[in-house]
Amino acid sequence: DAKTTQPPSMDCAEGRAANLPCNHSTISGNEYVYWYRQIHSQGPQYIIHGLKNNETNEMASLIITEDRKSSTLILPHATLRDTAVYYCIVRVYTGNQFYFGTGTSLTVIP
Amino acid sequence: DTEVTQTPKHLVMGMTNKKSLKCEQHMGHRAMYWYKQKAKKPPELMFVYSYEKLSINESVPSRFSPECPNSSLLNLHLHALQPEDSALYLCASSLDSSSTDTQYFGPGTRLTVL
Numbered sequence: 600d601a602k603t604t605q606p607p608s609m610d611c612a613e614g615r616a617a618n619l620p621c622n623h624s625t626i627s628g629n630e631y632v633y634w635y636r637q638i639h640s641q642g643p644q645y646i647i648h649g650l651k652n653n654e655t656n657e658m659a660s661l662i663i664t665e666d667r668k669s670s671t672l673i674l675p676h677a678t679l680r681d682t683a684v685y686y687c688i689v690r691v692y693t694g695n696q697f698y699f700g701t702g703t704s705l706t707v708i709p
Numbered sequence: 710d711t712e713v714t715q716t717p718k719h720l721v722m723g724m725t726n727k728k729s730l731k732c733e734q735h736m737g738h739r740a741m742y743w744y745k746q747k748a749k750k751p752p753e754l755m756f757v758y759s760y761e762k763l764s765i766n767e768s769v770p771s772r773f774s775p776e777c778p779n780s781s782l783l784n785l786h787l788h789a790l791q792p793e794d795s796a797l798y799l800c801a802s803s804l805d806s807s808s809t810d811t812q813y814f815g816p817g818t819r820l821t822v823l
Contacts, residue, residue, distance in 0.1 A: 642814035645800070648811070
């Protein structure tokens with residue numbers, strides 16, 4: 600299975616964009632990139648996913664590089680409620696297994 | 710409604726006890742999952758049920774026994790657990806096993822084994 604690498608922690612000022620990077624250099628052509636976040640002691644919450652095109656929804660934007668070896672999750676206007684651990688996951692096409700990486704702990708600072 | 714419910718919220722049990730965790734969803738999903746999450750670690754997949762049949766067991770010890778009585782309900786039966794089994798147990802569901810199916814997670818059961 601493809602692995603992901605994320606920085607262990609990041610800070611972001613409230614109201615600014617938070618850009619969370621993820622490396623997935625061994626990703627295969629039919630594997631999707633998913634992003635989830637987990638606020639302390641709660642269940643993970645789905646944010647967004649993509650295959651090769653950039654994606655945007657009401658929560659965030661996902662930018663995937665052309666070679667698909669890395670991606671960036673963008674929270675356009677971070678709030679204190681966005682403080683959480685953010686997981687980048689590469690999902691195999693034929694399976695329903697999610698293998699979580701170690702995640703990035705994002706702290707939004709007032 | 711994208712809610713997955715889990716009961717109980719907290720559970721404390723001794724090593725000789727038998728207990729069960731319950732997970733329920735009413736979204737018509739046909740795939741359900743159990744994950745285990747230790748403190749400050751990412752969730753780890755334990756079991757996957759697809760159409761009420763166990764499709765994946767990630768080499769989980771037999772003291773954990775999953776059960777899927779129907780498409781809306783998933784149980785995890787616990788027996789003779791060890792203190793190191795203390796963790797947050799998360800349930801999730803998805804529409805199917807398709808590659809684009811989003812997994813929706815419940816809030817988890819915080820288990821403490823004494």
